[in-house]
Amino acid sequence: xxxxxxxxxxxxxxxxxxxxxxxxxxxxxxxxxxxxxxxxxxxxxxxxxxxxxxxxxxxxxxxxxxxxxxxxxxxxxxxxxxxxxxxxxxxxxxxxxxxxxxxxxxxxxxxxxxxxxxxxxxxxxxxxxxxxxxxxxxxxxxxxxxxxxxxxxxxxxxxxxxxxxxxxxxxxxxxxxxxxxxxxxxxxxxxxxxxxxxxxxxxxxxxxxxxxxxxxxxxxxxxxxxxxxxxxxxxxxxxxxxxxxxxxxxxxxxxxxxxxxxxxxxxxxxxxxxxxxxxxxxxxxxxxxxxxxxxxxxxxxxxxxxxxxxx
Numbered sequence: 001x002x003x004x005x006x007x008x009x010x011x012x013x014x015x016x017x018x019x020x021x022x023x024x025x026x027x028x029x030x031x032x033x034x035x036x037x038x039x040x041x042x043x044x045x046x047x048x049x050x051x052x053x054x055x056x057x058x059x060x061x062x063x064x065x066x067x068x069x070x071x072x073x074x075x076x077x078x079x080x081x082x083x084x085x086x087x088x089x090x091x092x093x094x095x096x097x098x099x100x101x102x103x104x105x106x107x108x109x110x111x112x113x114x115x116x117x118x119x120x121x122x123x124x125x126x127x128x129x130x131x132x133x134x135x136x137x138x139x140x141x142x143x144x145x146x147x148x149x150x151x152x153x154x155x156x157x158x159x160x161x162x163x164x165x166x167x168x169x170x171x172x173x174x175x176x177x178x179x180x181x182x183x184x185x186x187x188x189x190x191x192x193x194x195x196x197x198x199x200x201x202x203x204x205x206x207x208x209x210x211x212x213x214x215x216x217x218x219x220x221x222x223x224x225x226x227x228x229x230x231x232x233x234x235x236x237x238x239x240x241x242x243x244x245x246x247x248x249x250x251x252x253x254x255x256x257x258x259x260x261x262x263x264x265x266x267x268x269x270x271x272x273x274x275x276x277x278x279x280x281x282x283x284x285x286x287x288x289x290x291x292x293x294x295x296x297x298x299x300x301x302x303x304x305x306x307x308x309x310x311x
Contacts, residue, residue: 001029001059001227008033008057010042010091011064016106016164018171019219020061027223033057043086052094060095060103061222062088062144070133070203070271072178077136084140092147092159102158104226105148107234109165109211109275110138119278122163122234131272145234152232160229162222165238165277169215169296170303182212185249186301187308189256199261200253203268206246211238211276214296217289224287238277239289255297 001007007024011017012034024032033055042048042064066083073080088105095103112120113128125145130138148159166180173179174187185202192200221237229235243251249262282288 003028004031005029005058006031006033006056007059007061008055009061009063010087011062013037013171014063014065014067015167015169015172015215016218016222017061017063019169019215020063020222023216023219023223042090043083045086045090048090049094049097052098052100056098056100057095058101059226060091060100061226062091062103062105064091065106067137067180068173068178069180069184070269073134073137074269080134081136081140084137085143088140088144089147092144092151096151096155096157100157102160102226102230103148104222105144105159105161106222107141107145107161107163108138109163109236109238109277110134110272111142111145111163112275114272118274119240119276120236121278122236122281125234133269133271149232158230159232160225161232161234162225163234163236163277164218164221165211165213165236165275167213167215167218169300172215172300174304174308181210181245182248182252182297183300183304185252186256186297186304189253189258190301190304192260193256193258197260199263200249200258201263201265202245202249203265204245204270205266206244206249206262206264208245208270208272209242209274209276210245210248211240211242212248212293212296213238213289214291214300217291220290221282221287225282225285229285235282235285236277236279237282238279239293240277240279240283241293242274242276243293251294252297252301255294255301
């Protein structure tokens with residue numbers, strides 16, 4: 001990308017899209033096209049096609065998606081598969097039909113089988129059953145990958161697909177039930193500290209292992225790969241390290257200052273037992289993460305306090 005290239009960041013107000021926008025701005029890319037969901041409903045095929053016909057962006061970061069944690073995915077599977085299929089289909093096709101030079105698609109580590117060998121390499125895709133609590137979302141993301149690869153194979157459209165691990169950071173969803181585990185725990189621990197609650201109950205056994213990547217590292221990887229990678233083969237983006245949900249909860253409790261007891265409700269689903277990405281491919285390209293988990297959680301908690309806690 002040139003500094004004056006016309007770049008469209010789809011989903012620029014979400015966790016990933018907002019970070020990509022900040023990353024591009026800080027790197028001197030001045031010609032960004034941004035639209036809120038009220039300005040452009042990406043589920044609307046006609047509206048999306050007209051936007052691309054009028055604007056004709058050269059580069060597209062497809063970070064728009066309907067996302068949520070285990071509870072949301074398990075409760076509203078039709079919303080997750082429908083909305084994500086519509087959004088990505090409309091954007092990928094419209095970008096190709098209107099002459100975009102390159103498109104970056106954001107997938108998810110949940111595309112991999114529930115019991116994939118650890119750490120998970122990119123060639124594990126479609127080699128086994130998915131985690132059932134979020135299979136609708138995962139299938140939509142797999143369809144997006146295959147659509148990108150198909151447009152590259154049939155039309156020569158330059159697409160790349162990134163598979164990030166669990167992300168967190170500023171602009172995350174901090175809803176105590178419908179968000180992902182890390183931001184949900186930040187909010188719950190903060191509120192428990194304020195009310196002097198004696199204990200916190202957490203879904204599951206606390207044993208599942210998870211990997212967490214700060215979203216600003218994700219954005220840095222996205223900008224790096226947009227400029228340095230031109231293959232339809234998917235690329236994992238993560239840290240290469242994981243920890244248990246119990247260990248994560250203990251770190252967050254310490255950062256927030258919650259002194260009560262942690263209880264785990266084993267009647268609730270754990271999800272995938274372990275999900276650690278093999279990041280050898282992106283490391284070989286010359287990129288590596290730079291934000292440590294504790295520092296990242298501290299910064300995210302401060303952002304949460306600044307934005308939400310007083311209200």
